[in-house]
Amino acid sequence: MTPEAVTLKIDGEEFSSWEAVSVSSSIDSLCASFRLRLTDNQPGRVDRSVIRDQAACELWLGKTLFLTGYINDVDDDLSESSHTVTVSGRDKTGDLVDCSAVHSPGTFKNQKLEAIATHLLAPFGLKLRVDASTGAPFASFALEQGEKVLEAITRLCRMRGVMLKTDRDATVVIFKPAATKPKATLELGRNVKRRRFHSTSAERFSQYIVKGQHQGGSYVEAKDAAQPKGTAKDAAITRYRPLIIISDEQATAGGLKTRAEWEATVRMGKALDLNVDVAGWRDDNGDLYTPGDRVRYLSSKDGPELIMMITAVDFDLSNGTTSRLTLARPEAFTTEAILEPKKKKGKKNVEAQWEAALGSD
Secondary structure, eight states: OOOOOEEEEETTEEEOOEEEEEEEEETTTSSOEEEEEEOTTOSSOOOGGGOOTTOEEEEEETTEEEEEEEEEEEEEEEOSSOEEEEEEEEETTHHHHHSBOOOSSSEEEEEOHHHHHHHHHGGGTOOEEEOSOOOSOEEEEEOOTTOBHHHHHHHHHHHHTOEEEEOTTSOEEEEOOOOOOOOOEEEBTTTEEEEEEEEOOTTOOSEEEEEEEOOOBTTBOHHHHHOOEEEEEOTTOOSOOEEEEEEEEEOOHHHHHHHHHHHHHHHHHHTEEEEEEEESSBOTTSOBOOTTOEEEEESSTTSOEEEEEEEEEEEEOBTBSEEEEEEEOGGGGSOOSOOOOOOOTTOOOHHHHHHHHHHTO
16 A cells, blocks of 8 residues: 655645654544654755754644644754654644643632633633533532643543544544444455454443532532432443542532443443554545544454444554554443343343454454
8 A cells, every 4th residue: 555645844844754654643642643753865955953842733644634733852863874853743732631720710610611621721722612512510610739731621521421532723622422324344354454352341340439529508408418429330240349439529419420420331331442453544435544433343254243433543654554443332432321231141242242243353
């Protein structure tokens, strides 16, 4: 497969002759990243002085903008016979991962998730888009000392069962993964070169109990304000394994139940994942593989079919154009009811079907 052009744009200069390329994006980490190695055979006259730490940049894969961000690491290696520059960077939301949330006062009263998030993003010049319902306002939300911006917004999202991602223009998006049509078919022996299936129950529990504190008031009885809680079960964990989570936000019983369901479904969904190495960087529609998209996975042409969601993408150009995709159950990042009842006698539950299908490759 012919490698795609990878272009780093800085101050009007374009760099596209790369000896090695590694580009990553994950639904868990918010910011996308890249690592590129530039050699002496860059065509034309190029001013390498613009390749500097902290420089604003855009990374293009073919004709598609992949990220808008900053360079945060430059290694310039010059010898008598060669000159190599290795450049690493992330999109603009990398600052949210690294930097502390600073806001005065440090407590927000009766504000919705998007209002709080907008306040926290404003100093970084980042915009917010909301593509999902965020529920009722928070009665009170307090920043923790030294807490990172991403950590603070993630705490809010967990209480409302929503997620964060970054668009390629560095807009922060609040969303819920949609049940969209699969964008690609991945088949072992056709476009899948290698697969690795992983199953673990280490972070799963039979019952999740989220406890919180709600301020009393004229319309709230003392017994209800003292310690509201929300619960959820994972019926597939048959032995006694309870987990109590103390919520540091003031919340209603409904909000705590949403958090409990989020913990149960996300942990259950992440317990099964599949890593596949695929030829090329683009799906059946010619779009870049993107975290959050759904795909159809086939163990063989006539084998069982599974609908899975891409949770992480690693593009590589060291040995041709290849993608390493991490796939999980589509419900892994939602609060959908995948906490299924116990299986009927003689029938496999959903997890058993998945394990059987993936184990049959």
